[in-house]
Amino acid sequence: MDTRTAAQRFADTWQHGWTHHDVDAITTLYSDDAVHTSMPFRPPHQGKQAIADYIHWSFSGESTPHVTFTTPLVDGDQAAIEFRVHTTENDQPVTIAGCVFARFNRDGLAVQTRDYWHTNQGHQ
Template identity: 45%
Template sequence: MDVRDAARRWADAWAQGWPARDVARIVDLQAEDGDHWASMFRPHRGRAGLRAYVAECFGEETRPAEVWFGEPRVDGDTATIEYWAITYPYDEPVTISGCTLVRFDADGLVTEARDYSHSKEGRHLPPTTLFP
């Protein structure tokens, strides 16, 4: 398994799945017992936990999100992927910028994802230097 390819596949799943609210597209890349830390205080355990988290988030969004993902940076079995998103929970724009550290197993499935992000009310486009 090539970690860079797995990371690009993960980023593409989120980039395509988030605006389409395609929960399965995102969850299918999670190892059955993999953890997703959307917050360091609230881990989502396994595929079921990630599925519930993503479905909850998508359920609050009243318009398709606008998303951008950067090129993965790889070290061993782990990649860091920067992202920027404009979401519309309850029809009000919220901009999120962050990065996710993603660890993969030998099959290219996510065993651990730790998300670090900041959010700001309003619609703020990403700097073109980050996502040309």
């Protein structure tokens, strides 16, 4: 699978999966030995199950998220994709804005991803 197709599938699946808290759909995007780092100083999540556990944890407490991912910027086997999420946590509006960087294998699966994001609580 070419990287542009893999990256767009990644963005579309994440957008739908986050909106519906569908962790199973999202984890199909990752190779079994994928590594995900969320924020620069957190330890990486190694392997598909660790990534699934992290996503489950991330979704806990969220309700009715509205999620958008931009068209991926692709170079070689890598892509950068911005995202924005408007949700509610503990009855308070929260906006999450960030970017995911992903590297894909020949099968179109993510083998390495990293996120940078920021939250703005109380504003949408």
